Amino acid sequence: MQTHPFFSPAFIETLMQQRMPExxxxxxxxxxxxxxxxASILVTLTAGISDKLIGHFAFRVHFTVDGQPRSRKMVMKIKPNGDKIAGMLTGLAQLSGEPLASTYPPFQAWTGFQHTHMRExxxxxxxxxxxxxxxFGVHIDPVNDLYIILMEYLDEVTLMNSTMTPDRWTDTHIRTALTQLAAWHASYLRQPLPFADAFWSDAPSAAYMLRLRPxxxxxFNQAVSRFPDLYPxxxxxxxxQAIDHLPAYWGELExxxxxxxxxxxxxxxxxxxxxxNGLQFCVYDWELATYHIPQYDVAEFLCFVLDTDRYALRQTYLEFYRGQLHALTGTHGDPATFRRHFALAALDFGLHRLGLYMMAHSVSPYPFLPRVVASYLNTLSQFRTDVYDTLFSKSA
Incomplete structure (x- = not known):
């Protein structure tokens, strides 16, 4: 590893100097x-299909800032091009058999992975x-297909890769995460970002969801047929019903x-x-970042951190998050409407991200996924009467 030019002091110095020009x-x-x-699912799955160096590489970097000596643990993340990831997922779809083997390929570029190298x-x-x-540095070189991030080494942290141990997430952890997540969502609510829209052409919308309905x-068919015990x-x-009534629920989300x-x-x-200042929630791996309502992130997060003994707290935490977001934006004052939109965003999570998880699970099982699916289906059951039954009956 020491001999690769990416790992040389000169290259790392260039990255850091560009990041801190002053x-x-x-x-x-x-x-x-x-x-x-x-722990990186995408890096692990793409390592065998790319001839380029990809992955995470760690160093202790000794450097000076304006002559003052410093030493810091860092990680260099060398990313595969998103088209490699998109192609790999098509391969998984074909391995999983019909109906995905023939349905997935036409949508390969539209499932959120085509531009992962640029998004993060x-x-x-x-x-x-x-x-x-x-x-500490970012290198974007489309000509040579190089996408590199130099970041802190997250080793002296807690609850990293804790998908299998939701019991370790205390009430304090969950509320801290929701509070700081609300600050992020509030900062970018309705705000234009300094990005080229071309890398977010697949951001969810009514037209997008309808286009990908097949x-x-x-x-959905593959998940239900392969894992009937997980999908009562x-x-x-x-x-x-969500698939059948996409125009109805996305008519609201739009x-x-x-x-x-x-x-x-x-x-x-x-x-x-x-x-x-206390606990700081840290969120990394932003390659799938996109535009949606803020409740979407909360729906996914709670599915992972709430096990059966805390399902009853799902709406308590949702209301806590709403209060934090409303305090920062003044735009989410109606709890009932906020809950309804959360329920609609949860449908998107189940159809898209969870559907893709289940596709991969059918080829290479994820131990955490059955628990997450159970928590997700509990989300649906909590909103069945006051949201879904009414919505779907009106649009029938």
Whole structure:
């Protein structure tokens, strides 16, 4: 690893100097450190289909800032081009058999993965927030197909990769995460971002969801047929109704203000740092970031961190988050409307992200997924009477 030019002091110095042009950066030495790449699903799955160097590489970097010596653990994330990931997912669809083998390929470029290499690098280059990891450099080189992020090494943290241990998420952790997530969502609510829209041509909308309806149906059919124990008829029926009534529920969502969401917000991509001001929620792996209503991230997050013993707290936490968001924006004062929109966003999560998870699960099982599916279906059951039954009966 030491001999690769990306890992040289000169290259790392260039990244850091570009990030901090007002300071004079000099890198003297980089010591390789061990790092586990297995937690990154996309890197693991694409490692075998790309001839380029990709993955996470860790160092202790010794450098000076304006002559003052510093030492910091860092991780260099070298990203695959999104078209490699999109192609890999098509391969998974074909391995999973029909109906996905033939339905998925026409939608390969529209499932949110085609521009992952640009999305995350642009987030880290242009946006700042306490919930982001510290970034020391970003390299975007489309000519040579190189997309590199130099970030802090998140080793002295808690609750990293905690998908299998939701019991470790205390009430304090959940409320801290929701409070700081609300600040992120509030910052970008209705706000234009310094990004080229071309990299978000697949942001969810009524037209987008209708265009991909054959894919949502195929993903749903595959999940129900392959995993009938995970998808009981009652709750599964709500997802089928969502597919049948996409214009109805997206007719509502289309009118709701959007923000910039993480779109993969779960304990695979989060941790907590201890700071002088207390717990700091840290969110990384922004390659799927997109535009949706803020409740979408909350729906996914709660499905991962709430196990059966805390299902009854789902709406309590939702109301807590609404209060935090409303205090910052003044735009979410009606709890009933907020809950309804949360329920509609949850349908999108079940059809899209959870559907893709289940496709991959049919080829290479994810141990955490059955628990997450159960928590998700509990979400649907909690909103069946006052949201879904009324919505679907009116649009029948």
């Amino acid at each position: 300071q004079r950066i000099r890198v003297q030495h980089c010591e390789p450190l061990p790092i586990d790449n297995s 690098t642009l987030v880290y280059r242009h946006l700042t927030s306490p919930i982001l990891p510290a970034i 894919l949502w149906q195929a993903l 008829a009652g709750e599964a029926g709500l997802l089928q 009118q709701v203000p959007k923000t910039f969401i993480h779109n993969d917000l779960n304990p695979r991509n989060t941790c907590f740092k201890e700071t002088a």
